[in-house]
Amino acid sequence: MENLMPKTPTVYDVADLAGVSIATVSRVFRKPHKVSQATKDRVDAAVLNLGYVPSGSARSLAARRAGAIGLCFPDFDGIDGGPAPVVYTDGRVIEQFDPPEDVEPSGDLYLSEVMLGTEIEAWRHGMAVTIAVARGNEIFDNLAGRVDGMITLSRTVPERLLAHIARNIPVVVIAGTRAGDDYDHIGTDNVAGMQAMTQHIVDAHGVRDLAFVGGPADSPDDHDRFEGFRMGLQAEGIEPPSEPLLRGDFTRSHGRMLGRRLVEAGQVPRALVCSNDQTALGILDALLATGLRVPEDVIVTGFDGIDASQTSRPRLTTVRQPMRELGRAAVDTLLRRLGDPLLPPQTGTLPVTVLLRESCGCLA
Amino acid sequence: MENLMPKTPTVYDVADLAGVSIATVSRVFRKPHKVSQATKDRVDAAVLNLGYVPSGSARSLAARRAGAIGLCFPDFDGIDGGPAPVVYTDGRVIEQFDPPEDVEPSGDLYLSEVMLGTEIEAWRHGMAVTIAVARGNEIFDNLAGRVDGMITLSRTVPERLLAHIARNIPVVVIAGTRAGDDYDHIGTDNVAGMQAMTQHIVDAHGVRDLAFVGGPADSPDDHDRFEGFRMGLQAEGIEPPSEPLLRGDFTRSHGRMLGRRLVEAGQVPRALVCSNDQTALGILDALLATGLRVPEDVIVTGFDGIDASQTSRPRLTTVRQPMRELGRAAVDTLLRRLGDPLLPPQTGTLPVTVLLRESCGCLA
DNA sequence: CCTCATACTGTATGCGCATACATCCCCTTC
DNA sequence: GAAGGGGATGTATGCGCATACAGTATGAGG
Structure with missing residues (x-):
């Protein structure tokens, strides 16, 4: 707690402190059943002692999978955000008794719900969800490289870019009709x-x-x-x-x-x-x-x-x-494709009410 | 497009095809100004040709920074989700003309807005946002290791866990009052x-x-x-x-x-x-x-x-x-801390209306 | 002509981890 | 009592990239 983060501990540090090899440390995290209880205890103690947290980057790199799903959203319409909000650290409060006019509700429950569905389903499969706004090559740089697969709303990513990305990781498109491409699609009727x-x-x-x-x-x-x-x-x-x-x-x-x-x-x-x-x-x-x-x-x-x-x-x-289900179905489709890359392009349609x-x- | 993803291309492949070294390829992405136009063009062509996308994991590992912010949400109250939704691929539709009772609105606009604010502000700083639901050690495994810093809502992560994580990466807590901890806090008045x-x-x-x-x-x-x-x-x-x-x-x-x-x-x-x-x-x-x-x-x-x-x-x-601002302020605080780890614990209060x-x- | 700065480019190394493979130890089996 | 087997652990390597450092070429200055 009062530590000034001298340096992030690594497997090597843990291994040294526990008196084992790095392979054993790794195994304690990945294949606990292959380690004896006594050894495991010593490693656990060292982990706690050092405040060790495995590096996701290193793991992803070595394991050849990111353990994350990318979600690409359309540029929040007009919400550029402007400069960051001012923060008063002295507890000042501004009382505006005459709001000029009620703010328009954001209304983007649609996106929120899709996101929630994605999050839920990904979570159930031990996957993290990384979100990015489609804008320029940001997706390309920030998202595509760090996830195992990507979900995007139709028309949010330029076709050229999407095609490029799709050569590396599977892509699932939500909404919109099949556009003659080779992606998997999930939509409503x-x-x-x-x-x-x-x-x-x-x-x-x-x-x-x-x-x-x-x-x-x-x-x-x-x-x-x-x-x-x-x-x-x-x-x-x-x-x-x-x-x-x-x-x-x-x-x-x-x-x-x-x-x-x-x-x-x-x-x-x-x-x-x-x-x-x-x-x-x-x-x-x-x-x-x-x-x-x-x-x-x-x-x-x-x-x-x-x-x-x-x-x-x-x-x-x-x-x-079924907005939330849309997100969930997209994740499911994505995971299925990750399991079998040779599957023909899928198109899922969810019933409406x-x-x-x-x-x-x-x-x- | 009709490629069966034979193998993800790497810097080496691009370097070979472009007839340059991997260092040059890397530079084309990271420090374009240090590469001659002619070389850049050849590399770009190779990138396009191969469908190369830089590996985020490798980059993060080598650069010692993830380029992502973690957002940890409370377990969606009761929304376990159950099994994934059924998907009909034949375009079938179910018409329910007598909905049993209107569904209770999810109402979690609060979270959505905070998320949106986070997303916006992170985006402005070239950061990705990775979301995870606080549940068991998932955060520990999935999130903490893959981000440069973490934002969490108060009381969503067990104190022990949070303290452990905070030894490695900065943590910003949203809402709730300062709890005598050493994290940065952002709240409303x-x-x-x-x-x-x-x-x-x-x-x-x-x-x-x-x-x-x-x-x-x-x-x-x-x-x-x-x-x-x-x-x-x-x-x-x-x-x-x-x-x-x-x-x-x-x-x-x-x-x-x-x-x-x-x-x-x-x-x-x-x-x-x-x-x-x-x-x-x-x-x-x-x-x-x-x-x-x-x-x-x-x-x-x-x-x-x-x-x-x-x-x-x-x-x-x-x-x-100001829910959205809450998220933005949290990101700002986090980035400030990343810039100067020695800063004393911050507490920001946003004005209400x-x-x-x-x-x-x-x-x- | 030689020196030296400038502008590029290449070589070599390490980031932190997973994992194939080798090793070692102890126990079973005939 | 030797051979064999399985469990526990260690050794060595590579994942894909960034980058320090070394090298090369080119042109300016003397």
């Missing part, structure tokens, strides 16, 4: 989920005037959801549009903007099927603000099943993605 | 925040019948918040209680239970000051369910400032902890 949602609105609520509010045009998830929407309409004998009515960028504030625009244009359809929850919540905000009633005047639905969809008024009817709540007129 | 909140209720709303709903008795955060509550009352000339009226476990469902109990006992005070948001939200649920009005009949306040506090009806008056919303009668 966007198409079926959205189709079910669409048909529910038509079947259960008798609405035939539906419009789709999409996300970024280059999002494969959005693409699939729109496709599900079209298939749903088609199945109900309704002519599907070739394009979404509007496109947002998946954020709530943008959703609000879209909502306002619709109201101002005076062309609000009976049902607005949104490509994700944030957009739907934003639209909800805008509609309610103008006095329109949901679901009486307009039905609004989302996709994802983030927490906020459950606490809104009215609560949002949506399609829940349609959650019917107030915003579509159910549970009214 | 629980006392001042709660005192300000308490005094606001008395001053602005003229309420003098306040009660405190606490969390686990062994939580240092809870302890400090109660202390702030008492100080607030004292400052207002009100005799403070020696114990919280009730104690929960910081979960929403438990908060609901506490709320019901209060109503049934018929002893609901004019204002309920809760030790965290989840508890407050649970109490809100219970009170509203019995027809009581908030804030007209009862004032309820929280602490933390999680997203859900902003979407509840009425919105929750609370004290916002009192957010006045409907549940206390403001913004009514």
Whole structure:
């Protein structure tokens, strides 16, 4: 405790102190059953005495495996962070009784949940998880070299880079549809989920005037959801549009903007099927603000099943993605591939759940 | 791409192909300015050609630094996860039109935000973040050996273990009060925040019948918040209680239970000051369910400032902890210590913000 | 022309550990 | 009582890279 870290002890130090060879020290950690109890005790004592902690780098190098999984996240949208926060060490407190405006919830529960799932599953297999933000070659330098395999969200790493990395370690891509590459993929059934949602609105609520509010045009998830929407309409004998009515960028504030625009244009359809929850919540905000009633005047639905969809008024009817399971399945897939590199490319699809709540007129 | 990963290329392979020595290859990555352009080009070509990615383990070993920060989280409460999720590779979808009951939001935005802050700040300094769940000696084996320093939430790692680890790498503890140890600490001003909140209720709303709903008795955060509550009352000339009226476990469902109990006992005070948001939200649920009005009949306040506090009806008056900044400050402190191991133990306190919303009668 | 600084590049070594292989000891077996 | 076997431990080597140091080439200065 009051030690000034003179020098990190190594196996050699422990071996000397315990009066054994370094091989024995190593064995005490890796193959305890191959060491006699008496020897083990002496080594343990030396370890405690010296405060020895095995070097992960050396171990990884010698063992030819890192014992870690890499998780690569998209650049936190716009969250550059700026300079580090000021820290007052004198316990000063700033009381702001008039917050200028409530902060927008981060809403990235999606990532958090995926991360959590990854963490849980990796932990169960004795693997650590190393996280990195995709930005420039950081991944290349910081992540790829130190993990046994990598999990990434689709479109977060430039294809060139990913291909390069994939030559060394297996890569699993979460979300998005198979892009003709050779990676393993894990996704949710966007198409079926959205189709079910669409048909529910038509079947259960008798609405035939539906419009789709999409996300970024280059999002494969959005693409699939729109496709599900079209298939749903088609199945109900309704002519599907070739394009979404509007496109947002998946954020709530943008959703609000879209909502306002619709109201101002005076062309609000009976049902607005949104490509994700944030957009739907934003639209909800805008509609309610103008006095329109949901679901009486307009039905609004989302996709994802983030927490906020459950606490809104009215609560949002949506399609829940098993986000945590997504992370877990990705880890499983990765580990399977590590076990058998010759496996053909895998594609896993997780089932979704349609959650019917107030915003579509159910549970009214 | 269609490569079967014959063998991971090393500096030697690259050097051979480029017709240079391994030192030059290494330099191309570490000290590009010391290599002539022509040589660099040849090496780069070889790298691309072979799909070379430097081994993080070898680099860390040779450079004597891992280039990573460890983040140690408490065991996800009760989230064991069970077996991995089933994955259907045929695109099957399960539609559950009657969800048995909405799932309780995970609510662990706190951890997510801290993690995010850590990630952001680490990234700014070219560091990777490796996450691990505190459980048994996993940290010891998996984390401590592979990072340059460690950040942990208070009370998540057994003291013995932490002390052992701290002999090798610096440790920064988040939240909780300084425990007489020699680690660096980063926390928020629980006392001042709660005192300000308490005094606001008395001053602005003229309420003098306040009660405190606490969390686990062994939580240092809870302890400090109660202390702030008492100080607030004292400052207002009100005799403070020696114990919280009730104690929960910081979960929403438990908060609901506490709320019901209060109503049934018929002893609901004019204002309920809760030790965290989840508890407050649970109490809100219970009170509203019995027809009581908030804030007209009862004032309820929280602490933390999680997203859900902003979407509840009425919105929750609370004290916002700068969760993301907490993570960032922890990283900063860690890096500072790495730069100067002889620094005396640091204790940083981040300012909190009192957010006045409907549940206390403001913004009514 | 020779000296010497400058700009590159190569050689050799060690980082801390895992592990194949060799060694040694003690006990069993016929 | 010699041969053989299994358990416990030691010896030696390499994992892939960074880097101190030594070498080479080139051009400037005298």
